[in-house]
Amino acid sequence: MINDLLAANVIIGILSSGIRLATPYLYATIGETFGQRSGVLNLGVDGQMLLGAFGGFYVAFTTGNLWLGLLAAMLVGSLMGLAMGFISVTLKAEQGISGIGVYLFGLGMSDLLFQKTLGTVETVRGFRPIHIPVLSDIPVIGEILFSHNILVYIAFALVPISWFVLNKTTLGLKIRAVGENPHAADSLGVSVAGIRYFTLIIGGTLSGVAGASLSIALLNVFQQNMTNGLGFIAVALVYFGGWRPFGVLVGSLLFSMVNALQLWVQVLNIPIPSDIAVMMPYLLTILALVIAVQRVRPPAALTKPFERGD
């Protein structure tokens, strides 16, 4: 039966699902990367994702327009990012713990709204795969890389875009400066609070999209706690990826590929304890954290609220 896994069409299937399943991880990790590079640890990603997933699903379900749903998810996410900014930048609250509060709020609120508005599990017709002309006709590669829905393409495009923004633009320089040495940045006239609010709102927006990518593109349903801790994994993947967009891409693919493998193992009814397979990426992440922290240093001001004249 193990041989079933090695059949060409199955391998293509696993790789293709793996690419698709990387979407929520990518949005969430890239958003979180911006926040952490500016010095703020947003541990509420999972709650932001759940609210985005619900908002996106609800609007898509009631209006029948997926793009409006996506817009709603972005709006909800950005509001949650704004809230996180107010808590961690303006009120200077301890970031690790207040993030848990934001998570609990999102978890409860999305469930509450779901039960009060929809009540039962509904489905939407989510974003359809777009076969890119010519490229999708390439055997094997076409199916793996170029036959996905629009949110998948955008997610992967965000990796080089965010790399460019962080490393090659003035804005990126300001973000990194605020995360490394907020006092120096402040003395040069960079608004530490402004930059941090900005990255947290971007992060929240992307978390919202991450949630919507589950509810209106991948699974096309909304369920209570449907992220099942994915947002927390995203936070860890930012460390795993050394705070670099291409690094978090590797981490996201690691998790999504194992998820895809596990799904196919179940589909093919292969008697491998899939729970153990699912455990592997978490173990690997811990291992990677051990290795990564010896080589890559986190942004110096990460988790430290900024106070002038400290």
Next chain:
Amino acid sequence: MTIQGLLEKYPRVLRLIDILLPLLATLAALAIGAVMLILLKANPVTAYAALLEGAFGSQNALADTLVKATPLLLVGLGICIAFRGGVINIGGEGQLVVGAVSGTFVGLSFPDASGWLIIPAALAAGFLAGAVWGGIPGLLKAYFNVNEILSTIMMNQIAVQGMNFLLRGPLIDPVQLEAASRIPQTARLSPAFDLPRLIPTRLHLGTGLAVVAAVLVFIFLWRTTIGYRIRAVGLNPHASRYAGIHVRRYMVLSLLLSGAFAGLAGAIQVYGVNHRMFTDGSATGFTGGAGFNGIVAALFGQLHPVGTIPASFLFGALLVGANKLQRAIQVPSALITALNGLVVVFVVSSEIWRRRLARLRLVETKEEPLPATETEVEVVS
């Protein structure tokens, strides 16, 4: 009179503020909850009345509240130790799970043994398993500088997958193995192992144990050398090192003990309430989110073991009352989860006001500052 003058004259005002701030935070959360109830077209007065009745309205309700408060208190005690020691433990969920699974395993392995033997052994197994689950992130932080927030989150997921594996395979109830449904749960533990009921309600001995544990943790943290060192490391790791305290070792110990109490909570939950282990695939299916809500309770109790007792009681009441809310006026109990989140945010955010007031204070009181729970404590040794 200025605020400064007031503080000079009445240094106790600050202590009062310590108690008032979390209460104000809860009131603010409940006020927002009232607005949400109105938006949901429910009468907030009726709703909160139902909540109160559900939590305190009868002997059974009160017992349920105490039972619900028990894991919160135990997890909260662990959180007090960790946060006082300057480390953050987000791994309560996983530690509860491994404690519960280990405790269950002991009971399943010796179905014919005496309860006098098995119950203490199972609770000890839960305590130890939790200690291991907390100790690993502790070691990783102290010796490999791995952020404990992340490692405890990972350990949560590993615990859940391990639980799912065991309950779907090796530990599954033989009855379920025969049945086509194969519900992932263990067999019911021998009734001889049930924790004694205190009065004819669901209230069990575990609640009493948790209160005793709270007093013991208080004595440990404030009346023993080891406890003193844990707090010293939490307040200032650098100064502690110069004072000759082995900072790394105490970091590990804080997280280890923190996990141990959550593990104990898991074992007590099994022997006092469920009498078997089950899974719905996620951690919250078994824990009911106690690993997170315990953090809420501990923060609310000012990270003081004795303060965590009433705080756990309050949040136990909210959770039990929430079920009544759902039954009586069809407001989903998820409302309370959302409000708990707001309480955490408000309590943590209100620290800024506490700090500002503390800065105004000129009179030295015996007040101790809360430890700086920095995630990256630089250890030079």
